[in-house]
Amino acid sequence: MSYDARFKVWRGDADGGGLQDYTVEVNEGEVVLDIIHRLQATQAPDLAVRWNCKAGKCGSCSAEVNGRPRLLCMTRMSTFEESQTITVTPLRTFPVQRDLVTDVSFNYQKAREVQAFTPPEDLQPGDYRMQQVDVQRSQEFRKCIECFLCQDVCHVVRDHEDNKQAFAGPRFLMRVAELDMHPLDTADRRPAAREQHGLGYCNITKCCTEVCPEHIKITDNALIPLKERVVDRHYDPVVWLGSKIRRRKD
Amino acid sequence: MTDAERPQGREGLDAESPERHEYDVIVIGAGGAGLRAAIEAREQGLRTAVICKSLFGKAHTVMAEGGIAASMGNANAKDSWQVHFRDTLRGGKFLNNPRMAELHAKEAPQRVWELETYGALFDRTKDGRISQRNFGGHEYPRLAHVGDRTGLELIRTLQQKIVSLQQQDRRETGDYESRLRVFAELTVTDILKDASGAVSGAVGYWRETGRFVHFSAPAIVLATGGIGKSFKVTSNSWEYTGDGHALALRAGAALINMEFIQFHPTGMVWPPSVKGILVTESVRGDGGVLRNSDGKRFMFDYVPDVFRGQYADSEEEADRWYEDPENNKRPPELLPRDEVARAINSEVKEGRGSPHGGVFLDVSTRLPAEEIIRRLPSMHHQFKELADVDITAEPMEVGPTCHYVMGGVEVDADTAATAVPGLYAAGEVAGGMHGSNRLGGNSLSDLLVFGRRAGLGAAEYVAGLGGSRPSTSEADVLAALETALAPYREADENPYALHSEMQQKMNDLVGIIRREGEVREALEVLDELDERAKNVGVQGGRAFNPGWHLALDLRNMLAVCRCVAMAALERTESRGGHTREDFPGMDPKWRGVNLVCTLEGDGGIALRHQPVPEIRQDLLELFERTELAKYLTEGELARRDGPGAAQQSDDGSGA
Numbered sequence: 001m002s003y004d005a006r007f008k009v010w011r012g013d014a015d016g017g018g019l020q021d022y023t024v025e026v027n028e029g030e031v032v033l034d035i036i037h038r039l040q041a042t043q044a045p046d047l048a049v050r051w052n053c054k055a056g057k058c059g060s061c062s063a064e065v066n067g068r069p070r071l072l073c074m075t076r077m078s079t080f081e082e083s084q085t086i087t088v089t090p091l092r093t094f095p096v097q098r099d100l101v102t103d104v105s106f107n108y109q110k111a112r113e114v115q116a117f118t119p120p121e122d123l124q125p126g127d128y129r130m131q132q133v134d135v136q137r138s139q140e141f142r143k144c145i146e147c148f149l150c151q152d153v154c155h156v157v158r159d160h161e162d163n164k165q166a167f168a169g170p171r172f173l174m175r176v177a178e179l180d181m182h183p184l185d186t187a188d189r190r191p192a193a194r195e196q197h198g199l200g201y202c203n204i205t206k207c208c209t210e211v212c213p214e215h216i217k218i219t220d221n222a223l224i225p226l227k228e229r230v231v232d233r234h235y236d237p238v239v240w241l242g243s244k245i246r247r248r249k250d
Numbered sequence: 251m252t253d254a255e256r257p258q259g260r261e262g263l264d265a266e267s268p269e270r271h272e273y274d275v276i277v278i279g280a281g282g283a284g285l286r287a288a289i290e291a292r293e294q295g296l297r298t299a300v301i302c303k304s305l306f307g308k309a310h311t312v313m314a315e316g317g318i319a320a321s322m323g324n325a326n327a328k329d330s331w332q333v334h335f336r337d338t339l340r341g342g343k344f345l346n347n348p349r350m351a352e353l354h355a356k357e358a359p360q361r362v363w364e365l366e367t368y369g370a371l372f373d374r375t376k377d378g379r380i381s382q383r384n385f386g387g388h389e390y391p392r393l394a395h396v397g398d399r400t401g402l403e404l405i406r407t408l409q410q411k412i413v414s415l416q417q418q419d420r421r422e423t424g425d426y427e428s429r430l431r432v433f434a435e436l437t438v439t440d441i442l443k444d445a446s447g448a449v450s451g452a453v454g455y456w457r458e459t460g461r462f463v464h465f466s467a468p469a470i471v472l473a474t475g476g477i478g479k480s481f482k483v484t485s486n487s488w489e490y491t492g493d494g495h496a497l498a499l500r501a502g503a504a505l506i507n508m509e510f511i512q513f514h515p516t517g518m519v520w521p522p523s524v525k526g527i528l529v530t531e532s533v534r535g536d537g538g539v540l541r542n543s544d545g546k547r548f549m550f551d552y553v554p555d556v557f558r559g560q561y562a563d564s565e566e567e568a569d570r571w572y573e574d575p576e577n578n579k580r581p582p583e584l585l586p587r588d589e590v591a592r593a594i595n596s597e598v599k600e601g602r603g604s605p606h607g608g609v610f611l612d613v614s615t616r617l618p619a620e621e622i623i624r625r626l627p628s629m630h631h632q633f634k635e636l637a638d639v640d641i642t643a644e645p646m647e648v649g650p651t652c653h654y655v656m657g658g659v660e661v662d663a664d665t666a667a668t669a670v671p672g673l674y675a676a677g678e679v680a681g682g683m684h685g686s687n688r689l690g691g692n693s694l695s696d697l698l699v700f701g702r703r704a705g706l707g708a709a710e711y712v713a714g715l716g717g718s719r720p721s722t723s724e725a726d727v728l729a730a731l732e733t734a735l736a737p738y739r740e741a742d743e744n745p746y747a748l749h750s751e752m753q754q755k756m757n758d759l760v761g762i763i764r765r766e767g768e769v770r771e772a773l774e775v776l777d778e779l780d781e782r783a784k785n786v787g788v789q790g791g792r793a794f795n796p797g798w799h800l801a802l803d804l805r806n807m808l809a810v811c812r813c814v815a816m817a818a819l820e821r822t823e824s825r826g827g828h829t830r831e832d833f834p835g836m837d838p839k840w841r842g843v844n845l846v847c848t849l850e851g852d853g854g855i856a857l858r859h860q861p862v863p864e865i866r867q868d869l870l871e872l873f874e875r876t877e878l879a880k881y882l883t884e885g886e887l888a889r890r891d892g893p894g895a896a897q898q899s900d901d902g903s904g905a
């Protein structure tokens with residue numbers, strides 16, 4: 001059942017680094033994170049990797065496996081050929097700290113810029129009444145484990161460092177949509193979505209949806225509806241184009 | 251950061267002065283208890299720091315699945331704090347700190363409703379209130395939940411509340427972090443005290459750079475969670491290395507009830523790399539049943555005497571209960587966790603286990619596929635992705651996994667204060683609340699109730715200090731840094747190997763079933779591991795070096811393991827999360843005893859007996875006498891019945 005796999009793991013820090021070759025044992029049922037841990041225990045005790053729950057629930061062990069943004073704990077070794085060399089690199093969109101660990105503080109800054117939940121002022125704790133059907137839409141977005149894979153894959157920031165200032169990324173645009181759809185939120189979030197969080201930068205290529213380990217339909221259920229709400233106030237060519245394309249599909 | 255700034259190993263300690271910060275209160279730990287404590291401290295006007303070992307929002311609380319227990323009465327109007335209190339004491343086999351259980355049951359509904367004002371979105375009842383589900387040991391449907399990801403909802407909600415407070419501070423002061431700052435990926439290694447023995451601060455290191463940080467603060471709230479990473483098969487994440495337990499010991503506080511460790515009955519058993527990962531109790535609460543290799547629902551054979559009369563005797567009655575709980579008794583799959591875990595252990599031992607050494611947990615024949623996916627989305631996802639098992643079509647294989655430590659830092663129920671002035675503890679790191687066994691759903695509510703109380707307790711303490719604050723000697727700071735750097739030595743003991751050996755031995759020798767000889771052997775192994783730990787050598791620099799981090803965590807785990815083993819050897823009975831094969835019965839004489847561990851001057855652990863705080867008369871009267879007779883001694887029963895009993899009911903301390 002066991003075999004020796006060939007791995008290339010990026011080692012280095014902010015000053016530079018490169019791929020290092022390892023040959024390492026793999027057992028039945030293991031995931032990439034198991035292999036990284038085996039490297040730590042047997043060959044590279046100071047190999048830096050972020051992880052917590054190892055069950056796909058905390059979103060800590062995000063990295064890129066063969067160039068694709070993945071959770072290391074949810075990437076099973078059985079999805080690769082035994083002969084295949086597996087390359088593990090840090091998230092490309094964020095600055096490297098060391099080895100597979102990147103500085104994701106961008107995301108925490110963006111989180112702080114989204115206006116918090118704003119309930120009606122006179123509503124007392126215990127008096128909140130909401131129907132399941134009305135909370136369901138926002139609940140889908142609250143499944144987010146903040147692994148930031150969507151932020152990593154989004155080409156608006158992945159290839160354009162200078163867009164980071166003006167663009168919150170799919171995770172936090174989805175947060176805006178979540179609050180916008182909250183049955184008891186009283187804030188008008190449309191102006192900020194466009195002006196502060198850069199909703200217009202998103203051109204719905206759905207890369208974020210594809211990498212989401214929670215299978216949240218970020219584009220279809222959060223970003224497009226948010227764009228449609230905003231477009232009531234402002235013209236957005238992507239929404240206009242999107243509505244044409246989707247109409248054709250019908 | 252340039253190379254010159256990045257400390258490599260021991261180099262540069264003398265020249266390097268630690269980064270310094272001053273706060274009113276430092277909360278160590280950023281799970282449910284820590285964040286709730288920080289919110290309270292900040293709202294009380296304290297300048298507050300929250301220290302997370304991981305990134306903000308990744309704490310182990312995210313792993314909680316089933317829900318938050320609170321007697322809101324949304325699903326059954328008969329529920330009340332008294333019923334919740336009763337269930338909690340039954341679950342803990344009457345060893346709970348009764349005042350904690352009382353405060354918990356009374357305040358949990360307020361704490362849940364408050365989460366809605368922070369933005370939480372729980373599943374709803376038809377009339378728009380918070381939906382509540384059934385869970386093991388709870389008489390009524392009581393757990394507020396969001397599918398099977400309630401812990402994620404809790405942590406995100408509290409995280410977002412912290413952000414909202416920071417936004418408010420920014421509007422008022424221009425700085426998000428003027429009153430409440432989160433220090434992410436920072437590990438605290440020691441608590442500092444002044445000459446009088448009061449808390450004066452803490453020392454830690456940034457994981458990213460390895461740079462040291464010295465916090466000055468008169469109050470510290472420990473909210474570091476549990477100790478599961480000391481065991482091989484565990485549902486706990488890497489952070490659960492008993493840091494707070496060990497910090498408290500070293501600071502002079504006491505640990506109680508350390509022999510009581512909850513092995514959750516249902517962890518994954520296959521494939522090996524995921525062994526231990528939790529399978530939520532909601533599977534059983536929503537209708538899932540346990541079967542052995544003969545296809546038998548074996549739990550009917552394992553209803554203990556103390557619970558006879560509360561659980562169904564036949565499959566037919568058990569099945570009717572889901573629809574008609576008024577007229578039927580509950581299925582024995584929903585017994586408290588310790589009972590179910592021991593039953594599974596016995597079935598496997600007697601050769602009626604599943605192919606990979608567990609038993610079968612089946613929901614596929616009990617609910618339609620779409621209902622399973624709606625109610626248990628993350629379980630469906632987890633089994634599909636990690637084990638290639640479709641839980642809507644086939645049973646899961648499950649077995650016990652180390653899940654929770656009931657034992658922890660001894661605290662005052664009302665204020666969460668420890669014996670050390672300025673030191674507070676809340677959540678899993680605190681002991682007493684759950685007695686010998688915790689009910690599912692009572693953890694998230696515990697975090698909120700006592701997190702808030704710890705924040706409040708710390709605020710009152712700091713206000714009481716006036717202008718004078720305890721100071722730290724520079725020598726103490728330097729000594730703490732030296733200790734943290736000790737693993738950078740010329741030695742070749744591998745921290746990973748040592749850790750793995752400790753986990754295996756604790757699992758084998760102080761696990762779910764204990765025997766005197768094995769626990770003694772464990773203590774000898776720990777002696778040997780302590781010696782070897784002195785020779786752990788770390789390679790590489792200090793920037794994000796997991797080998798170094800583990801070497802420091804090992805110190806904490808070893809101290810905690812010793813407390814567990816010593817207490818497990820001492821308690822010669824079986825109760826809740828402590829099962830002695832050589833003493834299988836529950837002994838009323840032990841019901842009134844807490845085992846207390848403290849650190850001796852020479853670095854050894856001292857163990858002593860201490861009475862469990864008395865249950866107030868009005869609380870005792872919530873139980874039938876016949877039920878109390880199963881737990882209490884004759885003397886205790888006589889006192890309950892006695893003429894002098896009425897006067898005791900005014901004593902609010904419960905201690």
